Amino acid sequence: MQTTTENQTEERREVDVGAAAREALIDDMLRQLDAELVGLEPVKLRIRQIAALLLVERLRGQAGLSAEPPSLHMCFTGNPGAGKTTVALRMAKILHSLGYVRRGHLVVATRDDLVGQYVGHTAPKTKEILQKAVGGVLFIDEAYYLYRADNERDYGQEAIEILLQFMESRRDDLVVILAGYKDKMGRFFQCNPGLHSRIAHHIEFPDYTLEELMKIAELMARNLMYEFDAESKDAFRSYLELRIRQPHFANARSVRNAIDRVRLRHAVRIVEQGGRIPQQELARIDVLDVRQSRVFQAASERGEAKETL
């Protein structure tokens, strides 16, 4: 009889999921993520899933249902400027507010930070970076350079082994994110299956569409307190159409660089004009500020983009 009553009490005991989510500021974080990052729907979805998992883990812990903390090491693949570093920074903050890591900082490293030039230099270097990252996220950019297939005695292998140990032993307080091009990362994992099996989340960052790049440009301009008018916006779209086809196009990073150059031309134009101008002109991007780009000149020399001149 008594056990039945106990079971009934157990069943009736409630957990306030909404309050827990509010307290962890999950909705705020996800809303901010949506507002500040254009596109990246699959990435945002995965972040939402991870946030939910960690919140439920926390509630389960409070209900005495605790299990091992989930492993959250990740791999971000995508072309340059697709938002990998930016999302890693967000991820560190989110993991912190959900109590997964103690500090929530991001340490960015590449091969040179981890691998030494001489015998005995690699282990201390790798450990120093790992220690710095504990309590947060270690982001290893172009992680495949740690491994050199053509050289068995490369010190990179030593760094990988130490990394693996930390990923296992400090998994409750350190998240490692490996980042880089998709194809190179695939080959790297083939040669390092131990590493592959410790990565719980593989997240792909697609290239942005033209429309997304335009939204990113407007967002960046707005954050810098500039604004396109209808004409300069059209010109910037034509600029992007040409720029995308050129070598070394790097998604949102190229947009950022283009905006920087637009600012330069805007400033020069304003100063050269001199005299008294409406205050609003300090914020308005003119079509000329965009059209003077070398990208248009090069295109017209090749006989492209006639309609833009």
Ligand SMILES: Nc1ncnc2c1ncn2[C@@H]1O[C@H](COP(=O)(O)OP(=O)(O)O)[C@@H](O)[C@H]1O
């Ligand atoms: N979805 C996005 N929305 C707005 N800005 C973005 C977005 N993705 C990237 N950026 C901006 O573009 C620049 C390059 O992004 P980054 O994260 O460094 O790319 P990656 O690490 O993949 O090379 C950064 O200044 C970042 O703020």
Ligand SMILES: [Mg+2]
């Ligand atoms: Mg980066």
